[in-house]
Amino acid sequence: MMISKKKFVELTIPQLCCVMAQQRHKYIEMGRGGGKTTIFGYQMRELVRQMPKASFALVGSTYSQILARTLPSAIEGLEMFNLHQDIDFVVGRCGKKHGYEMPYQPPNQWNNIIHFPNGAIFQLVSLDNANSGRGLNSYAELGDEAALLDPEKLFTNVKTTNRAKKEVFKDCSLLGSEFYVSSTPINKKGKWFTEMEEVAKKNPKEYAFIKASALSNPYLNPAWFKKMRDQAVSEILYNAEILNIRPKEIVDGFYGNLIPAKHYYTDYNNSYLETIGVVARSEHFNSNQDNDVRVNEPLIMSVDFGVFNCCVVSQVQDDTYKVLKSFFVKSPKLLDDLFIEQVIPYYRPHQEKFVYLYGGHDGNNRLPNDERTYFQQIIEVLTKHGWTVYLMTHGAAPTHTDKYLLINAMLKEHQMRLPKMRINEHNNPDLIIALERTEAKEALKGGIEKEKKDERNKLFPQQHAPHLTDAFDIPIMTMFNDIFKGSSLLLSESRIQTT
Structure with missing residues (x-):
């Protein structure tokens, strides 16, 4: 010995x-x-x-x-x-x-x-x-x-x-x-x-x-x-x-109805994790470890573009909109790097390789020194790796007020026609911080808008600025805003008839 x-x-x-x-x-x-x-x-x-x-x-x-x-x-x-x-x-x-x-x-x-x-x-x-x-x-x-x-x-x-x-x-x-x-x-x-x-x-x-x-x-x-x-x-x-100074709590949040105990969840496939053992390598931590992914159904991917590029992956499962995972890269990493190095390897085990692609309208802008748009670049990369992509972003961008009303209504869960919203806590740590720290302010022309000052602050961590929240918002607004407005209209008509 x-x-x-x-x-x-x-x-x-x-x-x-x-x-x-x-x-x-x-x-x-x-x-x-x-x-x-x-x-x-x-x-x-x-x-x-x-x-x-x-x-x-x-x-x-x-x-x-x-x-x-x-x-x-x-x-x-x-x-x-x-x-x-x-x-x-x-x-x-x-x-x-x-x-x-x-x-x-x-x-x-x-x-x-x-x-x-x-x-x-x-x-x-x-x-x-x-x-x-x-x-x-x-x-x-x-x-x-x-x-x-x-x-x-x-x-x-x-x-x-x-x-x-x-x-x-x-x-x-x-x-x-x-x-x-x-x-x-x-x-x-x-x-x-x-x-x-x-x-x-x-x-x-x-x-x-x-x-x-x-x-x-x-x-x-x-x-x-x-x-x-x-x-x-x-x-x-x-x-x-480093200094162990506790951050101040955001009171006037844009996502004011977000409640950790209610909206965050954990759902790992521990049977898989036990098979890789205590000497697991980084490549083992792919979507096989996620018990919340329906592997035979398409993925929703939403992208926010710029010097900071990010992607939020979701699925609609029965009556629940589940935010499965989020990714990001910072400059000098580019949009290609986000998908080739992170998104595609992570979801390589996924069986139904179909993507509903959402993003900001700047995704239709052309790349510098390239004939392709940002969306075309993503579609090309995903297609080369065996994915079929449906581009879902069309029409005018919703206002911040519309986002504020719809998403907080979904978080409150008072409207039966809207799905519940749940966020995988351990796969979205930076998105969660961004959601909790994004402030709301009164718009100059009325209504509510996101406080975006942190996006212009080079010293602020951009993964905690509103970028990821924008990618989070887009599919929700596209899929559910008409339902929400219809529900509100029906409720108003019902009240008029009652009185």
């Missing part, structure tokens, strides 16, 4: 606070570069050290997120404390044949287990799959990127399992503990995490809420902060991601 050399890890003041805090329930809001990976690795190591043969819940919002982000971060954190994969622990398999002790409650399957030689295990629990935590009696719980977690599912799938006790562990300080780390949330869904600060203030004996920015880490090169500021696409993101 390999004997590891002693390794000394110096902790920052916030990291020491996290380690030394006596509370069993710890919530850590820390900017990137603040050292979350280090304290996460320390917490895992301490759980293993304190409670041999115990089972712990390692939580992620989805199995896809666990494979792509949570697990690699956990492995990196453990390495910082001299615990190395395939030497000091194994992932996705049982270590019994290597002489590992077995846990008090061995799992039925080991594909989502981290196993340590003293018998301690971490079970990877994804909140989009209620079965991933089934049968688990955990002695503690922890999760990375906690702002992405659904609080109701977290309670049902994880917190209720954190109940195991054994006489041998009665003096362990981490028995029944919670440990969640995250950078500050930038959308409404993560508000529950920052609200834990108030819980900690009311119950300081049981809960600790610790905040720190990257400035707390003295081991970061000062040039790194300048580099991050220069490369940050906006001051908002730099403040949130």
Whole structure:
């Protein structure tokens, strides 16, 4: 057996606070570069050290997120404390044949287990799959990127399992503990995490809420902060991601009836994700992982053009308009790159290769130094890759007031003739931020319009400006505005006849 050399890890003041805090329930809001990976690795190591043969819940919002982000971060954190994969622990398999002790409650399957030689295990629990935590009696719980977690599912799938006790562990300080780390949330869904600060203030004996920015880490090169500021696409993101400053909430939103708990959903094909294993490569994360795509029905693709090119993909499924996924490229990437590098590879598994193509009317403009229009360019690229395309954008563009009235009516779901609207949360993170942050203002000639100032601000992240929301709007307006206006007219006539 390999004997590891002693390794000394110096902790920052916030990291020491996290380690030394006596509370069993710890919530850590820390900017990137603040050292979350280090304290996460320390917490895992301490759980293993304190409670041999115990089972712990390692939580992620989805199995896809666990494979792509949570697990690699956990492995990196453990390495910082001299615990190395395939030497000091194994992932996705049982270590019994290597002489590992077995846990008090061995799992039925080991594909989502981290196993340590003293018998301690971490079970990877994804909140989009209620079965991933089934049968688990955990002695503690922890999760990375906690702002992405659904609080109701977290309670049902994880917190209720954190109940195991054994006489041998009665003096362990981490028995029944919670440990969640995250950078500050930038959308409404993560508000529950920052609200834990108030819980900690009311119950300081049981809960600790610790905040720190990257400035707390003295081991970061000062040039790194300048580099991050220069490369940050906006001051908002730099403040949130690096300095841990919470963004202000938009009150007068253009999509005012958008409610995360109602309109966002998660629907991964976890059976597929389990087949690709814990060493999945980027090419495995294609539309096969999406359980919400009807593979034998056409896709709706809507494009917004310019220096920032983006595409929103949707389907009408029964009485629901589902926004499946969104893509974008920034200059110097071009429109071709958007489809060749992202859209087409992602939907290569799709069976019915038909596209209903929508876009702004500037899609009829000719490309620079080219006879083709933007729409013709997209159609040519898709056709070369085996897709049949129907161009659906015709007639005059709707007004912002029309968009505001129709989309907020659909979000409210009071008109039976209009479909419900649902957005795949994990496939549309930037679209969701753009929808939540797009403001409404009074138009000069009356009515309501989108506030577009962020599109003219070169320092603002264009994926969070209204571009993606424009691509989101176009098919909805084309397909449903006449129905909406007809419904409104029928309602008005009915009221006249009634009176």
